[in-house]
Amino acid sequence: MKILVCIKQVPDMESRFKANSQGVWFEETDLAFRMNEYDEYAVEQAVQLKEQLGDAPEVTVLSIGPDRVVEAIKKALAMGCDRGVHVQDPAAATRDPWQIASIIASHAGDKGYDLILTGMQSQDRGSAQVGVTVAEELGYACATTLVGFAFSDGTVTAKRELEGGIKGVVRLRTPALVTCQLGLNVPRYPTLPNIMKAKKKEIQTIAVAELLKEEPLATTVSFHPPARKGGGIVLEGDVGVLVDQLLGILKDKTAVLR
Amino acid sequence: MxxxxxxxxxxxxxxxxxxxxxxxxxxxxxxxxxxxxxxxxxxxxxxxxxxxxxxxxxxxxxxxxxxxxxxxxxxxxxxxxxxxxxxxxxxxxxxxxxxxxxxxxxxxxxxxxxxxxxxxxxxxxxxxxxxxxxxxxxxxxxxxxxxxxxxxxxxxxxxLAATGNGGLEFVGYEPAEAKDVDLTRAEVIVSAGRGVGKKENVPVIAALARALGGELGASRPVVDAGWIEHSHQVGTTGQTVSPRLYVACGISGAIQHLAGMKKSDFIVAINKDKDAPIGEIADVLVVADVMQFVPALTARLQR
Structure with missing residues (x-):
């Protein structure tokens, strides 16, 4: 059995973002990057399945981007993936979801992966398109937003998260692609021995030009902060003073404090 | 068009x-x-x-x-x-x-x-x-x-009609977990988000909820992490609430959370990130460390 996990490296979301010189995406200087949170659940699920099946499946982790994304690949290898594929693309941030999906699909097209896992969306773009589009291009069965996953005899039983806390249960025959929601499992922290072991694992580098054959279908024309709603009061300063200020406002504006 | x-x-x-x-x-x-x-x-x-x-x-x-x-x-x-x-x-x-x-x-x-x-x-x-x-x-x-x-x-x-099996089989629905906490009736809700740091800090937020005569709420990440039970979750996949006062402690304000609480009468957000999206809908944004500010506020209320 062959499993592919697709991961993205994204900035820490607590960062302050400012537009780059083209004004269409964030300026990368001063940002700290990490594995997209949703993708950590995809990696964990792949590794859990490998363990369930007695170590038999080979788990490949793929990431597209500049050299910094190798750090995210290394983390996935330390979590238990077997080998890495780095699609070297310094301009990855300018690609639209259609192009990213086409890169993954052209890599996966002749590899015979039985199961592909991705996060349901990235924390930075949040388009929630790439996984489903890859499945559509490869003709794989696909289920999104998984909060439950079970595998036996070539069939995935997936629990999809719906609105209002309801779940929808579906079965998919492999080859299949699933996208993972937060809370699907508990992603492990790589241990020091596993980090050391991961250093020996192979990371294959492929130039993006070998895989990218598609033009973008959509263009980002502007990246900017939201318009401030106004009206909200911002309190900053010494904690003791802040407590007094807040209590004053609550007494004034709400009937909660009597 | x-x-x-x-x-x-x-x-x-x-x-x-x-x-x-x-x-x-x-x-x-x-x-x-x-x-x-x-x-x-x-x-x-x-x-x-x-x-x-x-x-x-x-x-x-x-x-x-x-x-x-x-x-x-x-x-x-x-x-x-x-x-x-x-x-x-x-x-x-x-x-x-x-x-x-x-x-x-x-x-x-x-x-x-x-x-x-x-x-x-x-x-x-x-x-x-x-x-x-x-x-x-x-x-x-x-x-x-x-x-x-x-x-x-x-x-x-x-x-319209279509036939065929498609790539997947729908098995059925699983109902939402029973809610032992009905946040929809609470007048005050004090919710904990990832910014509280760790599970051991949750009682500090719960203490503020008690001091204000309210209920404890939670954002999705703290429920996923097992710090607070799902029955306290506010948002698209939890409960939709509209209390008189909503206090968001260390909650950045993901859209799924905002959808569940933005109709609250008065919203106070406590967050050390001045740019957190919760600030967009908060009536008051207190820019402070949750674990410093909340205990100080609770102590003052109990005085």
């Missing part, structure tokens, strides 16, 4: 979110057509063609068949836009349709601008304006971003 709107139907009912599609279409302008895989008992009174396929035959969730039905309607209507709600139904189905049509997709649209469509990014802290390069585009609209609108017209019902 023409938009094909894709309605949502679950557990035998047309979902209310469907009417937000008409609110969006009114802002977009032009003609509309509507498609629903459902039943004919409650259909929107929209002008223009209404494509109806029976959920009894095509399933409530069968993306491969629903995709085929939508492609049939697209072939007949030749719409400029195919519009879904950005929901577990819409984000699942839209990319399948877009891929088959090789059409641009713009996800989770929150507004229209001259240059294109406005969408959130970077955990809702920033915005992008996106322009489709293809003549036809698939859009998903953010739930709650456009006003629900009841159309007032006469639909021309056209029946």
């Amino acid at each position: 023409k938009a094909l709107l894709i309605g949502e139907y679950r557990q035998g009912k047309l979902l209310d979110s469907t009417f937000e599609l008409f609110g969006f279409a009114a802002q977009l302008g032009g003609e509309t057509a509507f498609l629903l895989v459902g039943d004919e008992t409650r259909l929107p009174a929209c002008d223009g063609p209404l494509y109806l396929a029976e959920a009894a035959e095509c399933g409530e969730y069968n993306p491969d068949l629903h995709k085929q039905l939508i492609l049939q309607a697209v072939a007949r209507e030749n719409p400029d836009f195919i519009v879904f709600v950005h929901s577990s139904y819409g984000w699942d189905l839209a990319p399948r349709v877009a891929a088959r049509l090789k059409a641009a997709q713009v996800s989770e649209v929150i507004g229209l601008t001259d240059g294109g469509f406005e969408v959130g990014c970077c955990n809702a802290k920033m915005r992008r304006t996106v322009k489709p390069s293809t003549a036809r585009a698939v859009l998903t609209i953010q739930a709650g971003a456009f006003p629900a609108r009841q159309p007032n017209g006469t639909p021309r019902i056209q029946r």
Whole structure:
């Protein structure tokens, strides 16, 4: 059995973002990057399945981007993936979801992966398109937003998260692609021995030009902060003073404090 | 200009979110057509063609068949836009349709601008304006971003059918977990988010809730991490609340959380990140470390 996990490296979301010189995406200087949170659940699920099946499946982790994304690949290898594929693309941030999906699909097209896992969306773009589009291009069965996953005899039983806390249960025959929601499992922290072991694992580098054959279908024309709603009061300063200020406002504006 | 709107139907009912599609279409302008895989008992009174396929035959969730039905309607209507709600139904189905049509997709649209469509990014802290390069585009609209609108017209019902098994088998629904905490009746809710740091800090937030005579709420990450039970979760997949006072402690303000609490009468956010999106809807944003500020506030209330 062959499993592919697709991961993205994204900035820490607590960062302050400012537009780059083209004004269409964030300026990368001063940002700290990490594995997209949703993708950590995809990696964990792949590794859990490998363990369930007695170590038999080979788990490949793929990431597209500049050299910094190798750090995210290394983390996935330390979590238990077997080998890495780095699609070297310094301009990855300018690609639209259609192009990213086409890169993954052209890599996966002749590899015979039985199961592909991705996060349901990235924390930075949040388009929630790439996984489903890859499945559509490869003709794989696909289920999104998984909060439950079970595998036996070539069939995935997936629990999809719906609105209002309801779940929808579906079965998919492999080859299949699933996208993972937060809370699907508990992603492990790589241990020091596993980090050391991961250093020996192979990371294959492929130039993006070998895989990218598609033009973008959509263009980002502007990246900017939201318009401030106004009206909200911002309190900053010494904690003791802040407590007094807040209590004053609550007494004034709400009937909660009597 | 023409938009094909894709309605949502679950557990035998047309979902209310469907009417937000008409609110969006009114802002977009032009003609509309509507498609629903459902039943004919409650259909929107929209002008223009209404494509109806029976959920009894095509399933409530069968993306491969629903995709085929939508492609049939697209072939007949030749719409400029195919519009879904950005929901577990819409984000699942839209990319399948877009891929088959090789059409641009713009996800989770929150507004229209001259240059294109406005969408959130970077955990809702920033915005992008996106322009489709293809003549036809698939859009998903953010739930709650456009006003629900009841159309007032006469639909021309056209029946659609599709057959086949599709790539997956729908087994059934699992009900939401029983709620032993009814936050919807609480006058005050004090919620903990990831910013509280660790499970051991949750009692500090609970103590503030008690001091204010309220209930403890939670954002999704702290529930996923097992710090607080799911029955306390506020948001799209938890409870939707509207207390007189909502205090968000260390909650950045993901859209799914905001959707569950933005109707609160008065919102206080405590966050060390001045740019956190929760600040967009808070009446008061206290820029401070939650674990320093909250105990000080509780102590003062108890004095």
